[in-house]
Amino acid sequence: MPAQRLEIGDVILVPLSDGQEPVEAKVVRQIERTPTTVRATLRVADEEPFGREWPIGELVTVVRGP
Numbered sequence: 001m002p003a004q005r006l007e008i009g010d011v012i013l014v015p016l017s018d019g020q021e022p023v024e025a026k027v028v029r030q031i032e033r034t035p036t037t038v039r040a041t042l043r044v045a046d047e048e049p050f051g052r053e054w055p056i057g058e059l060v061t062v063v064r065g066p
Contacts, residue, residue: 002057003060004038004056006031006038006060007031008027008031009026009027010066011027011065012024012027012061013025013060013063014042016044023044025044026044027040027042028042028043029041038053038058039052040053
């Protein structure tokens, strides 16, 4: 699914660092959309939330929705 369609509560696969296997992360805050990017705050299990940014049109893998 295109990153710009993400919603709070979506669980997506994201790598935490280069070359690492993707892990499940949940969108936990309101998504910020600009004309060129999508920014989301994600949380993996009981870890601290972190931000991730994608260019418009980039695809993300959604494991499950809200």
